[in-house]
Amino acid sequence: MSEYGGRRRQARRDAVTVEIGYALFSAAFAAAVIFGAVAGPALLFRLPSGIEMLLFRTGYVLAPLVFAARVVSVLACFRPDTSRPSGAHPDA
Known part of the structure; x- marks a missing residue:
């Protein structure tokens, strides 16, 4: 039984790692698109x-904001399966 619980914890850690990677990658892509568009x-x-400077400065301000907003929104929506206690068997 402890072996199953260990695998479950490892799977949960792996899911969190994948979700963080996805959040960072998609946020970097979104920030680059926004900067390129602006x-x-x-x-x-x-x-x-004057207009060139305004566009660059706007891009420099918006890109990190979009990055942070995307990371927060992806990670806030991620909820690992917490419906069962960590030691409970899935068929129970």
């Missing part, structure tokens, strides 16, 4: 320097 026109087109 600051991209300044890189592609000749714009007045």
Whole structure:
């Protein structure tokens, strides 16, 4: 019985690790897309320097905010299976 509980705890730790990795990867992707969408026109087109600076600064502010919001939203929605005590058998 203790062997089953140990595997269950390890599976729970693995699930948390995968969820954290997914949260970080998807947040980095979302932040890069937001930065590209906001600051991209300044890189592609000749714009007045004031507008270019505004676009870059806006991108630099929004990207970390999107990153943090995505990580928090993914991890807040993740709930490992806590309906059973850690030592309980799944058929019980």
